[in-house]
Structure formats: structure tokens, C-alpha cells
Amino acid sequence: MDLRKLIYSWKYPSILLFGIGISNIGSWVYFIALNLIVFNMTGSPLAVAALYIIRPFAAVCINLWSGSFIDRLNKKHVMIFLDVLHGVVIVCLALFSASLWMIYVLVFLINMASSVYGPTSVSYITMLIPAEKRQRFNSLRSLIDSGAFFIGPAITGLLFIIGSPIYAIYINAFAYFFSAIVTLFMPNLEKNRTNDKTAGEKMxxxxxxxxxxxxxxxxxxxxxxxxxxxxxxxxxxxxxxxxxxxxxxxxxxxxxxxxxxxxxxxxxxxxxxxxxxxxxxxxxxxxxxxxxxxxxxxxxxxxxxxxxxxxxxxxxxxxxxxxxxxxxxxxxxxxxxxxxxxxxxxxxxxxxxxxxxxxxxxxxxxxxxxxxxxxxxxxxxxxxxxxxxxxxxxxxxxxxxxxxxxxxxxxxxxxxxx
Structure with a gap:
């Protein structure tokens, strides 16, 4: 395979990896900032620990039935919708950060969306990436995840110096909106699902x-x-x-x-x-x-x-x-x-x-x-x-x-x- 074909074959995987990287960096920024906001508000480690319990609790509440929708809906459209939803709810989180219970409710919604996004994105990636390239793609994704582990906290620290944790929350919202834009440029792999009898099935x-x-x-x-x-x-x-x-x-x-x-x-x-x-x-x-x-x-x-x-x-x-x-x-x-x-x-x-x-x-x-x-x-x-x-x-x-x-x-x- 010549260089031109190699570059073309990795065009969409590269775009997808770029979007994943931006989203992951934003998630680290949000994660650290939110912990700090809740601790500064309450002074209670237990209040911060509650944030960790919300994630699996949200998954328990939605995962029993979300897979039925994921397999019947267009994965690209679902990913875009969930990215936008993430961004909107996180903006609300920044606006209503004075109320601890409002923070918990919004974090619960964010984690519900994340619980749906995970299986949806894996399904889309599996359709997009040929079997022989999946191990390479997953190793690159692991590298990007590890890079976000360094870059995210560094950006958060800089934001804390020049502003407040709320700025970091807004950065995460921007990352999700950007991820939605990136996904718009990805191919629609399910635009011709006429042979799938489950596609239009009522829930x-x-x-x-x-x-x-x-x-x-x-x-x-x-x-x-x-x-x-x-x-x-x-x-x-x-x-x-x-x-x-x-x-x-x-x-x-x-x-x-x-x-x-x-x-x-x-x-x-x-x-x-x-x-x-x-x-x-x-x-x-x-x-x-x-x-x-x-x-x-x-x-x-x-x-x-x-x-x-x-x-x-x-x-x-x-x-x-x-x-x-x-x-x-x-x-x-x-x-x-x-x-x-x-x-x-x-x-x-x-x-x-x-x-x-x-x-x-x-x-x-x-x-x-x-x-x-x-x-x-x-x-x-x-x-x-x-x-x-x-x-x-x-x-x-x-x-x-x-x-x-x-x-x-x-x-x-x-x-x-x-």
C-alpha cells in the first residue's frame, strides 16, 4: 500500500481519534474542577465521594433498556445528539453550581448520557474500523487517553491560576460541542438500513x-x-x-x-x-x-x-x-x-x-x-x-x-x- 492510500485509509479513524482526544481532555478538566467545586462548597469528603457513586448508579438506571435503542437508531446521529446534550447539561452545571443538589442531579444526567454514549461509540467504531486495523486503532486510542491524563490536569491547573473552576467546566462543555462537530464529518454508516427489520420497531x-x-x-x-x-x-x-x-x-x-x-x-x-x-x-x-x-x-x-x-x-x-x-x-x-x-x-x-x-x-x-x-x-x-x-x-x-x-x-x- 502506497503512502497516499495509507493516509486515505486512516482519514476517518484519525478524525475520530482527534475528536476522542479533545473530549477526553475536556473530561479530565471537568472531573478535577467538579471535585474541587463540591469540596470548596461543602468541605466534606463524603460530598465528593457521592460524585463517584452517581456514575454507576446512573448506569444501573439506564443500561437495562438503552441497548435496545442503540441497536435500532443511527449511531452517528445518537453520538452527535449525546455530545450536544452533554455540552448543554454541563453549561447548566456551571450556571447552577451554587446548589449542591442541582449539581448532583445534573451530574446524574451527564452520567446517564455517558452510559449510552459508550456502547454507541463502540458500535460505530466497530463498523468504521476494518477488523485488521482495530488493534492498531485501539492502541492509538490508549495512547490518546494517556495523553489526556497529562494534558487535562495541566490545563485545569492553568485555568485555576488565571480564573476559577467554573471556567474549567465551560471548557468541558466546549470540548463536547467540538466533538459533536467532529462527528458531523464522519461517514453515516447506517443511512441505508432498509434490510434491518428492527430499525423502525416501536419500543x-x-x-x-x-x-x-x-x-x-x-x-x-x-x-x-x-x-x-x-x-x-x-x-x-x-x-x-x-x-x-x-x-x-x-x-x-x-x-x-x-x-x-x-x-x-x-x-x-x-x-x-x-x-x-x-x-x-x-x-x-x-x-x-x-x-x-x-x-x-x-x-x-x-x-x-x-x-x-x-x-x-x-x-x-x-x-x-x-x-x-x-x-x-x-x-x-x-x-x-x-x-x-x-x-x-x-x-x-x-x-x-x-x-x-x-x-x-x-x-x-x-x-x-x-x-x-x-x-x-x-x-x-x-x-x-x-x-x-x-x-x-x-x-x-x-x-x-x-x-x-x-x-x-x-x-x-x-x-x-x-
């Missing part, structure tokens, strides 16, 4: 139940695929639960100062960026099965080192390792998911399993918080890390089975769904 409880049965039947038929999916989802749940105790562990167990903790976060950022760069460079030589299995195991090993650490140096090594390996694990998982889940049911599967994941996050985070109070913070972090290692060891064993190699190869859509 009802009967349709929702039928869709849940579709997901159940697919899960039974492709048990291996959905087992990998579920195990990786539980792996994410465990990460979230352990991460919820990260600050308390760093301050109370490791006795780190605020500046030392900030440096620890920077080390995590360096790990993410380093892993993403290596992932992009060597992506053609890395198999999807090893990315998922080995990547997840190394992430768990990093958490285990962090959990047993008694000094800043050891903790930093663990944090760097887990952040480094996450780039590989996520790239492998997204590639596996896109290559094995048909687009026509991707919205329903992603949403329904997303519902289960969000529900488990709420349960696990609450259980770890209670355990930290009853037992100790270190005991809960160690328990979480050990459970994570056992879980990812099982995931690794399933992923690298020679008899399952076909699930990690590029398989035509008609073969997957036959």
Missing part, C-alpha cells in the same frame, strides 16, 4: 424482554466469548473498588504528604504513557490473547506490590507497573470485543453487561468502604489485590488456550453469527 416492555432474551441466547451460544467479557468486567470492578481506597491507603498506611501523593499520581501517568507508547510501537507483534491475559495479570501484580508496600519507592513501583500494563490489557479487551460481538447486537450486549458491571461496582465499593472501617484499609487493599490476581490468572488461562485461537483472529461477520 415497549415486550421488545425490551425480547432483547434481553437475545443477549441471554447469545451468551449461551458464545459462552467462551462472554466468559472472557464477564471476567474482564469483574476485573474492572475490582480495580474500581481498590482505587476507591487509594487516597486513604496512601495517606494513612504509607503516611505520604500531599506532595508525595501528587508525585505518586504523576508516576502512574508516566506508566500509562510509557505502556501506551510501547503498545503502539509493537502492536503488530502482540497477540490479542496475550494482551488480555498477560496484561491483566501484570496489572494485578502491580496492585499487589502497591498493597504490600511500606515505603514510597515500593508503592511507586507498583503504581507504575499497574498503570503501564493497563494500556495493553484495555487494547486487547476492546479488540477482542469488537472482533467477536456482532454490531447488530453490540448495543444490547454492552448495555446489559454494563448494567451488571455498574451494579457490581456499587456493591464492591460499598463493601470495601465498610471493610476498611471494620477491619483496616490495608487489609481490604491486600484482599482486593489478591482476589484480582486470582481472577486475572483464570482470565489468562482461558485466553491463552490453543484451542481458542480462532476467537483472537480476524473472523468475518457472517462466520461469527452463523
Amino acid at each position: 415497549s416492555m415486550k421488545v425490551f424482554k425480547e432483547d434481553w432474551m437475545v443477549v441471554l441466547k447469545f451468551s449461551r451460544k458464545f459462552l467462551y466469548v462472554m466468559t472472557i467479557y464477564f471476567l474482564f468486567s469483574v476485573f474492572i470492578v475490582m480495580q474500581t473498588a481498590v482505587d476507591s481506597l487509594e487516597v486513604a491507603f496512601s495517606k494513612e498506611v504509607l503516611v505520604l504528604t500531599d506532595s508525595e501523593y501528587g508525585f505518586l499520581v504523576s508516576i502512574a501517568g508516566a506508566g500509562i504513557l510509557t505502556g501506551a507508547l510501547i503498545n503502539v510501537i509493537f502492536t503488530k507483534k502482540l497477540t490479542v490473547s496475550m494482551l488480555i491475559g498477560a496484561g491483566a495479570v501484570v496489572v494485578s501484580a502491580g496492585y499487589l506490590i502497591f498493597a504490600f508496600s511500606s515505603s514510597f519507592t515500593v508503592a511507586a513501583a507498583g503504581v507504575f507497573l499497574l498503570a503501564f500494563a493497563n494500556a495493553f490489557a484495555n487494547t486487547g479487551f476492546y479488540t477482542f470485543y469488537q472482533n467477536n460481538i456482532p454490531v447488530k447486537v453490540m448495543g444490547r450486549i454492552g448495555s446489559l453487561y454494563g448494567f451488571a458491571e455498574a451494579f457490581l461496582i456499587i456493591i464492591a465499593t460499598a463493601a470495601f468502604a465498610i471493610g476498611a472501617q471494620v477491619l483496616s484499609i490495608q487489609a481490604m487493599v491486600i484482599s482486593g489485590a489478591v482476589l484480582m490476581l486470582l481472577l486475572t490468572a483464570a482470565l489468562f488461562c482461558l485466553a491463552v488456550q490453543p484451542s481458542k485461537n480462532n476467537f483472537y483472529k480476524i473472523i468475518p461477520e457472517d462466520v461469527k453469527t452463523s
